[in-house]
Amino acid sequence: MSARDKAISSTLGYALLGLLAREERSGYDLTQALKNPVGYFWFAQHSQVYPELARLETAGLVAHTLIEQADRPDKKVYRLTDMGRAALSAWLNADTELPRKRDELVLKAYSIWLADPAAAARMMREHAQTHAAHLAEFQSGLSNLEGEAGAALWQPDSPWFGVHAVLRRGIGYEREYSEWCEWLAQCLEGTEKGSP
Amino acid sequence: MSARDKAISSTLGYALLGLLAREERSGYDLTQALKNPVGYFWFAQHSQVYPELARLETAGLVAHTLIEQADRPDKKVYRLTDMGRAALSAWLNADTELPRKRDELVLKAYSIWLADPAAAARMMREHAQTHAAHLAEFQSGLSNLEGEAGAALWQPDSPWFGVHAVLRRGIGYEREYSEWCEWLAQCLEGTEKGSP
DNA sequence: TCGCCCATGTAAGCCGTTACATGATTTA
């Protein structure tokens, strides 16, 4: 097991296994999938995906079939093996370390007393809008999901439930972030909000 | 300017400048400071701090004085130069890229339909408690700050305002995170919450 | 025709973590 564990270098491996647990995909498809809902909380470039897939295959956690295509480049479609599914389960049960956050905007907020208040307020308003836009995307994503998945959205053994959970997190995160930006902007403009 | 910009390799440099804008500190002190409130959204080890300080000094953004101590090791106390303050201001006005989030727990949530619901619920409850504990810390941090800073907390040109802003962000973040964990735990236990 | 989509890879370099290295003083 110790030799096998080393096969999965980083968390990215489990991200890929989690995607393959739902359906077979090529490296290209996996890279695309790492943008929508999963990708809101884990991201990777294709240059990271292809080598990782090779490592996973060496470890016996995934296997691929070459699909020859006429009008497009050939592709390798990967699927999860039994060992891969077991590895994914083991990871799910293992302890999860807290993520260390690195957020440049919050870091700027720490030094915002040195900035021009009006300009800073404008900046925070822009970010509030950006996060509000993300929020709206997630919310419409959830709406679509309700249409597609129906009651399965609430069944803990349904793959839709996983998407649901991630979307809810995204919604909460973006809402909070947007509100914080708005709050800061108002403070900077002198129209304080919130009790002292 | 282009040659000068290269002096600050990463965001860490600005984090250090932001700390030094408040008071002079040694590399050791800076590393410690990168744990409380700033450090909730930016972190670094001392092995990263010392070389970065050297780079900042070469660029003329900080300067140091050697303080000889009898019962403790000598130390270099760094202070911000005028150029450093200007660089910090320029950074504050510059565009801020959105942080790409990487959160292993949310990634697990995506695959949680493959896990044992009871065990998964227990895990989410634990994380809910962890984040609730962080929330409580931030809230008491804000209380203390109110005692220390008073009205300055709400003055956009006061250094306390920066701490205030970061703490508010931490409070919102941890509250939302904790609530999400709790929501997920309840879903997994079958006692659904929230309208379908 | 210019650029995007599909599709898979390799290579260079940076940022950050962990570990190595040293050493006196205080506290449990």
Place this chain on the structure above:
DNA sequence: TAAATCATGTAACGGCTTACATGGGCGA
């Protein structure tokens, strides 16, 4: 006696980003 605090560095390694490399089909 063991461990933590203060204090400053260097070195190895790994993950991630950016860029290099190739190439046909399709839409604006």
